[in-house]
Amino acid sequence: MRRLTGFLIALGAGTSLQAASVQLTLELPRIEVSEYHRPYVAVWIEREDRSVAANLALWYQGKEGKDAQSGKTEPGSKWLSDLRQWWRRSGRDQVLPLDGVSGATRPAGQHQLVFAGDKPPLATLAPGSYKLMIEVAREVGGREVVSVPFSWPPSAPEHLDAQGSHEIGAVRLDLDP
Amino acid sequence: MKHLMRLAALACAATVPLSAAAHKMFLLPSTTVLSQGSDAWITVDAAVSNDLFYFNHFPLALDHLAITGPDGKPVAAENKHTGKWRSSFDVHLTRPGTYRIAIVNDGLFASYVDAKGEKKRWRGTADKLGEIPADAKELRISQSQGTLNTYVTLGKPNDTALKPSGHGLELAPVTAPNDLYAGEPARFRFLLDGKPARDLKVSVVAGGTRYRNAQDEIVATTDANGEFSITWPAAGMYWLSASLDKQPATIAKASERRLGYVATFEVLPQ
Numbered sequence: 071m072r073r074l075t076g077f078l079i080a081l082g083a084g085t086s087l088q089a090a091s092v093q094l095t096l097e098l099p100r101i102e103v104s105e106y107h108r109p110y111v112a113v114w115i116e117r118e119d120r121s122v123a124a125n126l127a128l129w130y131q132g133k134e135g136k137d138a139q140s141g142k143t144e145p146g147s148k149w150l151s152d153l154r155q156w157w158r159r160s161g162r163d164q165v166l167p168l169d170g171v172s173g174a175t176r177p178a179g180q181h182q183l184v185f186a187g188d189k190p191p192l193a194t195l196a197p198g199s200y201k202l203m204i205e206v207a208r209e210v211g212g213r214e215v216v217s218v219p220f221s222w223p224p225s226a227p228e229h230l231d232a233q234g235s236h237e238i239g240a241v242r243l244d245l246d247p
Numbered sequence: 248m249k250h251l252m253r254l255a256a257l258a259c260a261a262t263v264p265l266s267a268a269a270h271k272m273f274l275l276p277s278t279t280v281l282s283q284g285s286d287a288w289i290t291v292d293a294a295v296s297n298d299l300f301y302f303n304h305f306p307l308a309l310d311h312l313a314i315t316g317p318d319g320k321p322v323a324a325e326n327k328h329t330g331k332w333r334s335s336f337d338v339h340l341t342r343p344g345t346y347r348i349a350i351v352n353d354g355l356f357a358s359y360v361d362a363k364g365e366k367k368r369w370r371g372t373a374d375k376l377g378e379i380p381a382d383a384k385e386l387r388i389s390q391s392q393g394t395l396n397t398y399v400t401l402g403k404p405n406d407t408a409l410k411p412s413g414h415g416l417e418l419a420p421v422t423a424p425n426d427l428y429a430g431e432p433a434r435f436r437f438l439l440d441g442k443p444a445r446d447l448k449v450s451v452v453a454g455g456t457r458y459r460n461a462q463d464e465i466v467a468t469t470d471a472n473g474e475f476s477i478t479w480p481a482a483g484m485y486w487l488s489a490s491l492d493k494q495p496a497t498i499a500k501a502s503e504r505r506l507g508y509v510a511t512f513e514v515l516p517q
């Protein structure tokens with residue numbers, strides 16, 4: 071009976087998670103420089119001990135790239151360790167590409183990412199305090215990390231704002247129970 | 248004159264400097280944390296300088312270069328070159344993990360008075376001790392063990408290349424040597440012949456000394472466990488050194504042993 075109750079509670083928690091969703095709006099600022107390369111971007115959820123609970127997005131050049139000046143080709147993964155914190159916390163432990171997470175680099179502008187609470191990776195996210203981490207590194211440009219603390223699962227609709235200063239623009243995190 | 252200076256540089260390389268004020272020997276890797284899996288290379292400079300990390304005194308000899316791969320096996324350096332101010336070489340990182348790049352010196356110094364009553368000096372290794380005349384008087388032999396190190400990691404770090412040999416003065420990282428970040432503490436352990444080296448003075452100096460007016464040396468002392476910790480004040484390349492003298496020699500004819508450990512660490516931004 072006790073086991074059955076536990077099962078029912080777990081099931082109940084599962085159903086409440088099913089409806090939850092996370093929407094992230096991330097702005098990559100337009101930067102006026104003579105040599106602009108689209109930045110490498112990592113988005114992940116960090117636990118309180120700074121370990122990685124989930125990778126949400128990784129935008130980088132997956133294919134080999136040809137250098138315009140030297141004509142030399144190099145794999146785009148060579149520069150992934152410039153996403154220093156992500157590389158340290160998660161990247162170096164992964165086999166790339168990350169299924170459903172890796173994607174091509176994106177242009178300047180607003181980008182929306184939506185994650186359903188009943189699908190990976192959020193479906194297995196244990197209740198607790200987390201930080202949404204965004205790290206951006208741009209070739210011959212700068213690097214910036216922005217974090218947004220949040221609690222999971224949300225009990226009421228929540229809207230959280232953060233702002234980067236150079237490589238990251240406005241960040242908006244919407245949590246729906 | 249040139250010969251004499253070269254000899255001096257070699258002697259310097261074998262003894263390891265004792266303080267932050269002395270000439271500093273260093274290995275300077277082009278990068279220490281790599282993500283490229285298929286064809287990763289680094290290049291390393293090796294020099295003796297007054298300033299960190301600039302080439303203004305002597306190139307380091309690469310004769311005793313020893314690179315250990317993540318599997319514990321030796322890795323050959325490529326494109327070795329010795330110029331006026333520095334030596335350099337490339338390392339092809341063919342498998343993921345942590346590499347130790349080291350110049351390992353284990354030599355003997357002797358001073359004696361020969362049959363004609365002249366004072367002589369000799370430098371060599373244990374198997375060449377026969378070069379000292381049998382009738383040498385006032386013979387004094389000292390042993391010198393020193394290593395110059397740096398570490399690089401391709402992909403996920405591992406510690407196979409960092410396993411202490413149990414000989415000489417060694418650093419056994421508690422914090423992985425390529426997991427160093429500004430504002431975070433790192434913990435290391437020093438071993439003397441495999442046992443904790445307690446009360447050892449450790450000196451740490453950040454690179455870029457040419458552009459500031461003080462060495463800004465950070466000094467730590469090892470505890471009973473041979474351990475010390477350092478909180479890196481900023482990102483950059485750091486030079487760490489420790490030395491011991493008047494230790495019992497491990498070669499019968501030597502009366503004492505001097506030991507040194509030097510390493511270059513890269514500290515990354517948060």
